[in-house]
Amino acid sequence: MDFSTRIVLIVLSIAYVNLVSIKATMADASSNQFAGKLRQSKNAVPCNFDSLTVRAKLRYDPEAIGLASTDYGHIVRDIPFAVLYPTSSDDITELIKFSNKCPLPFNVSARGYGHSVRGQDMSHNGIVVNMLSLNEQYKNATGIRVSTAGHYADVGGEQLWIDVLNATLQHGLAPVSWTDYLYLTVGGTLSNAGISGQTFLHGPQISNVLEMDVITGKGDFMTCSKDKNSELFFAVLGGLGQFGIINRARIVLAKAPKRVKWVKMLYYDFSIFTRDQEHLISINGLDYLEGELMMDYTPIDDWRSPFFTPYNESQISSLLKKHGILYCIEMVKYYDDETANLVDKEVQRLQVGLNYIPGFSFTRDETYVDFLNRVRQGELTLRSKGLWDVPHPWLNLFVPKSRIMDFNAGVIVDILHREKKTKGPLLFYPTTKTKWDDRMSAVTPDEDIFYILGLLHSGNFSNWQDLDNQNNEVLEFCDRAGIKLKQYLPHYKSKEDWIKQFGSKWNTFQRRKAQFDPRMILSPGQKIFNSV
Numbered sequence: 001m002d003f004s005t006r007i008v009l010i011v012l013s014i015a016y017v018n019l020v021s022i023k024a025t026m027a028d029a030s031s032n033q034f035a036g037k038l039r040q041s042k043n044a045v046p047c048n049f050d051s052l053t054v055r056a057k058l059r060y061d062p063e064a065i066g067l068a069s070t071d072y073g074h075i076v077r078d079i080p081f082a083v084l085y086p087t088s089s090d091d092i093t094e095l096i097k098f099s100n101k102c103p104l105p106f107n108v109s110a111r112g113y114g115h116s117v118r119g120q121d122m123s124h125n126g127i128v129v130n131m132l133s134l135n136e137q138y139k140n141a142t143g144i145r146v147s148t149a150g151h152y153a154d155v156g157g158e159q160l161w162i163d164v165l166n167a168t169l170q171h172g173l174a175p176v177s178w179t180d181y182l183y184l185t186v187g188g189t190l191s192n193a194g195i196s197g198q199t200f201l202h203g204p205q206i207s208n209v210l211e212m213d214v215i216t217g218k219g220d221f222m223t224c225s226k227d228k229n230s231e232l233f234f235a236v237l238g239g240l241g242q243f244g245i246i247n248r249a250r251i252v253l254a255k256a257p258k259r260v261k262w263v264k265m266l267y268y269d270f271s272i273f274t275r276d277q278e279h280l281i282s283i284n285g286l287d288y289l290e291g292e293l294m295m296d297y298t299p300i301d302d303w304r305s306p307f308f309t310p311y312n313e314s315q316i317s318s319l320l321k322k323h324g325i326l327y328c329i330e331m332v333k334y335y336d337d338e339t340a341n342l343v344d345k346e347v348q349r350l351q352v353g354l355n356y357i358p359g360f361s362f363t364r365d366e367t368y369v370d371f372l373n374r375v376r377q378g379e380l381t382l383r384s385k386g387l388w389d390v391p392h393p394w395l396n397l398f399v400p401k402s403r404i405m406d407f408n409a410g411v412i413v414d415i416l417h418r419e420k421k422t423k424g425p426l427l428f429y430p431t432t433k434t435k436w437d438d439r440m441s442a443v444t445p446d447e448d449i450f451y452i453l454g455l456l457h458s459g460n461f462s463n464w465q466d467l468d469n470q471n472n473e474v475l476e477f478c479d480r481a482g483i484k485l486k487q488y489l490p491h492y493k494s495k496e497d498w499i500k501q502f503g504s505k506w507n508t509f510q511r512r513k514a515q516f517d518p519r520m521i522l523s524p525g526q527k528i529f530n531s532v
Ligand SMILES: Cc1cc2nc3c(=O)[nH]c(=O)nc-3n(C[C@H](O)[C@H](O)[C@H](O)COP(=O)(O)OP(=O)(O)OC[C@H]3O[C@@H](n4cnc5c(N)ncnc54)[C@H](O)[C@@H]3O)c2cc1C
Pocket: 072, 109, 110, 111, 112, 113, 114, 115, 116, 117, 120, 121, 122, 131, 157, 158, 178, 179, 180, 181, 183, 184, 185, 186, 187, 188, 189, 191, 192, 193, 194, 195, 196, 240, 241, 244, 245, 246, 247, 489, 523, 525, 526
């Protein structure tokens, strides 16, 4: 394809994505017109596709290309050559094997729900596998098979966690480790870690997988576990999609509670806040712990999960005017019919010795499902206001506990609060390294306890760079101060940064890449082995 054709295609695809609201009137006309041009672009992949059986499931139309070249971040846009809509794992196996046979292999990227924020699931000039299309072979969610005897569920990599929850609850069971938001795919979160307020207790989602079926970068379909093909098993967990495509994961289940007591407590003193958070993750009985930062220039309730009554909000607002920053602990105790009459006493026991601001502890009672699915309502509200599909220059960090006071002074007070730029939830809570198996690809700081910081910015198309500059300022401060943090959902611009991120795991990561994806076909959007 010549350069000018390519530019035209890029512009048209971008325009297509941005004009989804008028898609109904324009799509028919445009798809015929552009599909022809995109098909001409086959030369971009130097392979003869005639012998590829699965070629009928490749799509080149602007709708497929537009979707695969954007994500939740709305920052990166990489145009693939085509998108595979598989209906079985064999389709993916064939595609990857085919790429391996090409003189110059093309890249293949699995796309879950596209909730990456930096193009991690894109494939510039390569092929994106739309994993959600696999669902079509599993009508009525039979892509989730529950074993009540084994207390596990066999789940397709393309399945959403919300569907896993609904299917397992029918048997009175549920996974033990979650993400805050459930409209993420199993394959997508297992490629990262899958973290939330249960991580301190059960480990991340990658610590709760018993077995997987994986299609490697060579196109081999392999079953793996701690005991069988263990190198592949540990490589894939937190492996950023580099080693294989997760076709099935066997997820640990436990008896599901019915309801939760959901408590938020406020602090103005950072050292007391962190001391209490660390105390809570060290004692028995708690089911969930998170925390957030409240600033005097941001709304008290963030969009994710409205919690406070208007009266509470006005109380908190006066307190914020006085202190500028408040720190909020969020903890949860699960219960069911048998424990309903004990749960309030249990919450009181958990609060013994905590030093939150007197009068600033707030409790809600929710069903377990509503609690787990708490972010969905916020999503729907943002969507209705046109505020969901906006740029999200997120920064997620793991910060070692030993430097948390320096981090508060240098980042929370001196950058975030002083600059008053952040827009969106600011999550901040500790978790424990012992629950992460060090053989997995996922990386954490070298300390038993580390903090999770989520700067979940929502920007607009003209100011996101400003927020991203602030992210860089945070990273530069930590670098200068010698705070040895790790990024979660990482994105880097140089090989050196990736080597630093993986630290002592880098050699293993490279060796595993050579073993399972020697032609470096998979997940180019992570920009680890492919040029940046
Ligand atoms: C609103 C929101 C809230 C979030 N909350 C949390 C949270 O609480 N905790 C948390 O840990 N994360 C959270 N995330 C981040 C989320 O885990 C990542 O976005 C992750 O990428 C999952 O999204 P996805 O399923 O859409 O995967 P994608 O973004 O499509 O893919 C992510 C990566 O995994 C690869 N991949 C996808 N499917 C597979 C597969 N089957 N096999 C192998 N590789 C695959 C892709 O190639 C890509 O490299 C949140 C994201 C959003 C947008």
